[in-house]
Every structure is written in structure tokens, then in C-alpha cells.
Amino acid sequence: MTDSRHEKPRRPTLQDVADRVGTSKMTISRYLRDPRLVAEATQAQIAAVMAELGYIPSRVPDMLANAKSRAIGVLLPSLSNQVFASVVRGIERVTQPAGYHCLYAHYGYDMEREERQIEQLLSFHVDALILSETVHSARTLRMLEVAAIPLVEIMETPDSPLDLAVGLDHAAAAQAMVDAMLARGKRHIAYLAARMDRRTLLRADGYRQAMIKAGLTPLIVQTDAPSDFTLGGTLLREARRQLPQLDGVFCTNDDIAAGALLAAQAAGLHVPGELAVAGCNALDIGQALTPRLASIVTPREAIGELAARLLLRRLAGETVTPAVHDLGFAIDTGGSI
Amino acid sequence: MTDSRHEKPRRPTLQDVADRVGTSKMTISRYLRDPRLVAEATQAQIAAVMAELGYIPSRVPDMLANAKSRAIGVLLPSLSNQVFASVVRGIERVTQPAGYHCLYAHYGYDMEREERQIEQLLSFHVDALILSETVHSARTLRMLEVAAIPLVEIMETPDSPLDLAVGLDHAAAAQAMVDAMLARGKRHIAYLAARMDRRTLLRADGYRQAMIKAGLTPLIVQTDAPSDFTLGGTLLREARRQLPQLDGVFCTNDDIAAGALLAAQAAGLHVPGELAVAGCNALDIGQALTPRLASIVTPREAIGELAARLLLRRLAGETVTPAVHDLGFAIDTGGSI
DNA sequence: TTGTAAGCGTTATCAA
């Protein structure tokens, strides 16, 4: 960095550019919107001064004047979740070409933290919000009502969405996977759960229904700890302790499932012969395992893309129906069940 | 009362609150800063009206008036990288209690995308920036110079930082790991690289030096594709094709390493007997493998924490020295080398 | 083609 820090470090404004060009800031403003709006002779001068000063536009005045930021707030449960990396890819495929900037916030599956993050994003006057939950605090609901901006709740298919929703039926997906395991003759299947967020609970419902429908007793082994690979091994050991004849585990996600599969193999169990293992989300790790991990294939990128598309239509003033979109799922039986 | 006859619902401002309380907006502003600054009788009234209207503060006017947002921009190479999840944890441990909000942007290890994202964050008037690269485009450098805000470049230890830097010596870390593999008698070690970002290249340097120092010929198997687990298997197969007597792979990260280890075992190779495998970052996946994955332990959370701490000191007007902090690394030999 | 004035929501400053 150079001497520019000697004087009061104020970044250049339109007025600064105008002063050097010897015109008014309106001319510069026009030039920025469309260079052809100003005289040709002036265009070159403005361009030169802009480059010289390194002018950076500010969207703050526009936020103030029009309560518009051309930014979309995106709430993610966690920044390290592969699942949401795909969702974000889908979102940006739509928002970027439309000239919208995404502001990301994460809340660690915590409702109060979600509330604070939403407040922050609203204080930046985001034009719309994408939420990764369907349950919110009372104060969050109030803020969203007052802000009156378009919203999409993603991942699930709530009965009464705040505004719009794009997701899939996690209970049905879980049930389908457990059914597939049962169809292969497994009888003593446990559900390995972590973090106990809402979608983990929805999958627990699906698991429970499938087991009960088959006349079997559900066994849920759970922890509040966040998911990781080693936790899969820990939960598997606990499940075997509680149910020695265990012959299958349906896991709330692929990290837990991969950890369980690796731990089972390390303990000398044959997968799927002695133990079937299934996960959720069909992440890459499942493809690197031998046998390949059975998993629920979720349309994450499509969810992000549709959510963003619906939001842009709402921002353009369109009425969007239906409010809730179910993008479905598929079952990849891999080689582990 | 606000005249709401001809305007569509607008979110309440301080003036709206003031009108209902029957006072001026300055009183409300004071109440928000510290309730004791207003008469006790008024406090209760204000609280009631605030709750009724669901007032949401706006930081936009303050951004405009003081060019201060109390927000710190954080540039992440990718949103799905576990490594940066730890870094972010370290950052927020410091920024949250200090009342700063973090705005995250990601650029997929792409310099031009970094440029656009920095421009966006600057247009929101972030008070400081955390960058995850040490090499930037000319226009980025210009914008950062003009913005004249505190900066930290994290992860590496650049010779001439833009402002501040907190990281570690990736070449030295790679060299140490390869030395450990050589010390265990391995001679035909390849480096498996992906995405070819700067830190991958720095580790390649360290690998190359260790091999040459040992009088051995380096073999780098690389791809521009982003890392994932299956890619580790692909790169391993290519390395064995090029070097049939291969007896070790040092991988640019743990995803590649885990994939290579799993593929080796699937091919019937004994790890580490027939093939040593080492990664970088000591992520949880390595602990779930059998044998446990050898890896470079990087102080990610500490990097984030120190970066944020230095930034806050700069924002408080302090002069911070030294400019560059090397937080070191450790070698976990696990059971795979 | 270019310029002027007003206004967006908040806080610092000064006045009462």
C-alpha cells in the first residue's frame, strides 16, 4: 500500500470524480448507468479519472433511498455442509446472471442464532431471504412479517409455508430407504441420528413408520453432537451394544453412514452381509467406499435453483403459485444394503 | 401517525416509533443506544411501541454517514471446505463478542471471481477484510488500496503482505511429511494434487525439495478438477500406472488421501506396508479410516482467531506488528505411513 | 447534454 493512507482515508465519491472532470456528479452518475448518456468528449475524461481514483460504487445510498440492495440473504445451517454447497451452486446459477448478490449467514441449526442472523441480514436491507428451516422463533416471524420481503424456505415441504417453499419429503425418503433394506431381508435395523435437527427428526418418523409397518421394533440411537465420520463409528458401537442382533443401520446422513461402514469393516463385519448400511444425500464419499454406500439421492442443486428462480419472479412483482414445490428424491441402493 | 394511505406497507422507521410515542426520533435513537438516556416514563412507552411495530434497526444510514458498517468481509475459497469451517469458527469467536457481523463470500479459487466478490463486499462498506489468498488481480489490489481498510491474508505467510497475514509455511509442512515417509523407508513417493491452487503448489515445492534432497525423482500427478474422495482413487491409479513401483503417496489434502487409501485397500494393497498414504489438514475422516491417516495438523481455528484479533486491533486504531504471523504445523503420522 | 434540489434513516452536535 502506498502513501494514500497519509491523508484522511476517504474513498472517492461521485463528487470527487466530478470535481476532477470539471462537471457535476449527475453526469458521472449517468455515465455509470450508460456511458452514451453523456457527451463523447466527457466519456473519455470520466473513464480516465475513474481509473485514476479507483472509484468503487457504493450501493448504500440506493439502499437508503429505495430500500433496495439487490442482495439476497441466504441462511445456511452450517458453512461446512457439502449438502448446502450444492444448494448454493444452484442458487448462484440463477442470482448471478440476474445481478443479485448473495449474503450468506450460518446459524448452526440454532433457532436463536437464526433469529440474530436474520436480523443482521435485514439490517442490511436484503431484498429477499432464503431460509433453510421451516420452524422459526416468534421474534423471527415478527421480523419477517414486518420486513415484508419475498421468502423461500428450502429443503422441506411445510404444510403452511411463510411464503414459498422448495424441498422434498424427508419422511417419505427415509421410509423408502428402510423399505429397501427390509426388502433385502434385514430385520434388526437401527436409525443412527445426530444433531437432532428437524430433518433428522423427519427421517426418524419415516424410519419408525417403515419399521412399524413391517411389524418390527424401531431402535433410534441418537446424540446432540454434530455429525462427523468418527461419530458414525461411535453410534454403531452403541447400537450393537443395545441390539446385539443388529443387521442394518439407516443413518441420518452420509458422514454418519460412512463412519459406521468403516467402523463395521474395521470390526470385521461384512457389509452388507452381516450389516447393511445406508445414508442420506448421496455425497461423493459414498462412491469412494467399498461397497458403494446406499443413499437417498436429494435434488439439492435443483432446490437451490428453483428457490432462487421463484424469488426473482416474486421480486419482479409476479404472483407465484403453487407456494410449495416438492422436488422428490431417489434411492441409490449402492452395494451396502 | 404515519400516513399510510397512498404508500404500500413500509417497514417502520425511528420516526414511526417516535410519532406513536409522541416524541422525536432522537429520543428513540437514544433509547436504542442506552435506555437510561431517556426518562423512565418514556422507556416503557417506547418499548411497547417498538414491540407493537416490530421495529428492525437499519445500519444503512450509519454506513452512509460514517462509512462504517460494523461488518467484516470474509473471502472463502469454497463454502464446502471443512478447513475453512474451522477458520470461520475461530474468526467468529472473536468478532461476535465484539459486535461485528461477518459477511461471507466465496470465489472457487478463482482470481477474477475474488475480484468481483471483493468489489461487492466493498460496495457494502465492510470495515475490514479477511482474504484467503495472497495473490490478487491488479484491479483487486487497486480497490483494496483505495478502500484503505484493514486486511488480513490468511493461511500462508507471504513475504510482502498487503497489510497483515496469519498462516503457516505449507512448503515446510509438506517437506516434513515427505521426510517422515522417507524415514520409514519409502522411496517411490508421488504427490497427488488437485485444483492446483497456490497452497497445493507450495506443498508441491516442499515435496519436490524433500525428494531431491533424498536423491529421488519427484513424481507429481495432478488435475485441475476440484478435490473429492473419488478423485483420490483416480489419481492413485494414474500414479501407479506411471510408476509401478510406487510405495507412497503424499496428497494435497485429506479428501484426496482418504480416497487414495480406500482405493488402495479396495485394490488389495496393504497400507502402509505396500503403500504409504499421507494427507493434509488432519480432518475427521482420517480418524475414521483404518489405519488412521497420516496428516499435517494445521492450526486453522487459531489462524481465524488471530486474524480476527489483529483486525479488531487495527480497527481500534492500534499499530500491529509484526505484520506476518506463522502459526506452524504438526505432523500426525497416524498409521498409514 | 447537463445541472439543481430533494430525499432516503440514522446519529453527532448543538441548543433549549
Add this chain to the structure above:
DNA sequence: TTGATAACGCTTACAA
């Protein structure tokens, strides 16, 4: 303890 005023940077509406 409270209020009036100005200022921040830009765009819209209107004027020249």
C-alpha cells in the same frame, strides 16, 4: 431530558 438541524452518497424529477 429532549429536540432541531445537518450530514452521509446517490438517484429521481425537473429545469435549463
